[in-house]
C-alpha cells in the first residue's frame with residue numbers, strides 16, 4: 001500500500017509539471033554556413049526551417065505560444081538554442097532536423113530525447129509523425145545531442161524527419177505537401193501530449 005501511494009503521488013506530480021506548458025520553443029536545425037545534411041542543392045537547413053514554420057502556424061492555431069530559435073537563414077550557436085529551451089518556465093523544446101547516412105540506404109523518422117523528462121513528448125511526436133507520413137518508424141531513442149542535453153528546465157526532444165541522403169525520401173521532402181504532413185504529425189504529437197497531461 002505504501003508503495004502504491006508513493007507511485008500515485010509521483011504520477012500526480014509529473015502530470016502537474018507537464019500540464020503547465022503553454023509555450024513551445026521550436027528549433028530549426030543548422031543555418032547560414034552550416035547547411036546540415038546536403039545533397040546537391042538540397043540543404044537540411046532549408047527543409048528544417050520550412051518544416052518548423054509550418055509547425056509554428058499549426059501550434060498557434062491550436063492556441064499555443066511559439067518561440068523560434070531562428071526564423072530565417074542565420075547561424076545560431078548550439079548553447080544559444082539550449083538557452084532558449086531554458087528561458088521559459090512553462091515550455092517544451094522541439095528541435096527539427098533531417099537525417100543523413102552514407103550510401104543512402106537509411107530511411108524513416110526517429111525522435112530523440114536525453115533527459116527522461118523528454119521521453120513521453122518524444123513518444124507522442126514519433127507516433128503521430130509515423131501515422132501522418134506513413135514513413136518507416138525508427139523509434140524513440142536517446143542521444144547526447146547538445147541541445148537536448150543542455151535543455152534541462154523543460155522536456156526537450158530532437159526530431160529527425162527523414163533522410164536527405166535517401167533519393168526516395170529526398171524527392172518526397174522537396175514537396176510542400178509532404179513537409180506539411182510532417183509538420184502536422186509533429187504538431188498533433190505536441191497537442192496530444194499536452195492533452196494527455198491535463
Ligand SMILES: [Zn+2]
Nearest residue numbers: 029036097098
Ligand atoms: Zn541536423
